[in-house]
Amino acid sequence: MEKRGEKPYSCGTCKYSCHQKSDLVKHMRIHTGEKPYSCKFCEYSCSQKSSLVRHTRIHSGEKPYSCEVCGYSSSEKSKLVKHIRTHTGEMPYSCELCEYSCSHKSDLLKHMRSHTGEKPYSCEICDYSFSQKSSLVSHIKLHSGEKPYSCIICGYSCSRKTHLNIHMRTHTGEKPYSCTACDYSCSRKSSLVKHMQKHNGDKPYSCNVCEYSFSQNSDLVRHIRTHTGEKPYSCKTCDYSCSQKSNLVIHMQIHSGDKPYSCKVCGHSFFQKSDLVRHIRIHTGEKPYSCKMCEYSCSNKSSLVKHRQIHSGEKTFV
Structure with a gap:
């Protein structure tokens, strides 16, 4: 027995x-x-x-396992068990190294790689490796040029669904990421991380030539060009070149004649939003720039610079 x-x-x-x-x-x-x-x-x-x-x-198409809370149904009982946790908030899997917890065992396994540094999924074309299979699948599309995710509004296409989700916010205006210190909100988490550096004063990116430091690496890259004189962005129509992509976009409007920024009061239109902002002050009478030495105020910063020369005695030659 x-x-x-x-x-x-x-x-x-x-x-x-x-x-x-x-x-x-x-x-x-x-x-x-x-x-x-x-x-x-x-x-x-x-x-x-x-x-x-x-x-x-x-x-x-049979899905015999149904959720009693919502209309979700599944072909596998294990998937229903995982789904139920979205309602109960249960997170039975916990990391022993940090406070992370999750509802799926597979998510815990993926998380542990952030501690171990393990990257078991490698690209056969280049030296890149990843901790998650989904990241490798998305990466391979960069080599193949495949862009299976398309925007139904403007035709934009991309290799990752997450990129499409972010893109769609340009149409919907959705800004799910909000700053806890001010009213700023944005469509990307990375943009919020960069924004928060303005509040905490963190400027980890420093120039090796001068004493300037920046909160974002992209700002440092642009700044370095003031020392090197590099102008990587060139106009295909004329000889114009510049150090920033945004300046090239503005320049191209000269050739196209496109003036997307229009005044709602008089109908005047401009190449740049900053020009429109300055123009609107003509109608509102706003004068945000004030002299610290007298009561003079004006609508443009350049006018204030010229005014200060009266006090300093400095003469400029135009």
């Missing part, structure tokens, strides 16, 4: 043991590679009958 807890059936290849002979038979197929159960609709085959039952639901 079998004793409680005893597992009389053991695998001769590994240390696996079990209570029932049928379980040992199933286990042995891991070693032999035997897949006796085949799908009638496709070439899929598997080692266990239960796996075939789950697979067949792909063809039949």
Whole structure:
């Protein structure tokens, strides 16, 4: 008679043991590679009958496991269990190295790689490697040029669904990321991270030539060009070149005649938004620039600079 807890059936290849002979038979197929159960609709085959039952639901569309809270249904019970946690907030999987917790075991495995630095997914074309398979799949599209995700409004296409989601916010105006220190909000998390550096005063990017430092690396790159004189952005119509892409965009409007910024009061239009802002002060009478030495105020910064020369005695030659 079998004793409680005893597992009389053991695998001769590994240390696996079990209570029932049928379980040992199933286990042995891991070693032999035997897949006796085949799908009638496709070439899929598997080692266990239960796996075939789950697979067949792909063809039949059957989803027998339903959520009692919402209308979600699934072909697999395990997926329903995971889904239920979105309602209960249960996060049974916790990281032993930090406070991270999650509802799926697979998410914990991915998270642990942030501590170990493990990157098991490698690109066969270049030296890049990734901690997640999905990141590798997206990366490979850069080599193939594949852009399967398209915007239904403007035709924009990209290699990653997340990029499309971010792009769609340019049409919807959605700005889900908000600053806790001011009214600033934005469509990208990375933009919020950069913005927050303005509040905490953190400027980790320093110029090696002068004493300037910046909160963003992109600002440092642009600043360095004031020392090197580099102008990587060139106009295809004339000889104009500049150090910043935004300046080239503004310049191209000279050739196209496009003046997208219009005054709602008089209809005057401008190439640049900053020009429109200055123009509107003609109508409002706003004079935001004030002299610290007298009561003079004006609508343009350049006018204030000229005015200060009255006090300093400095003369400029035009």
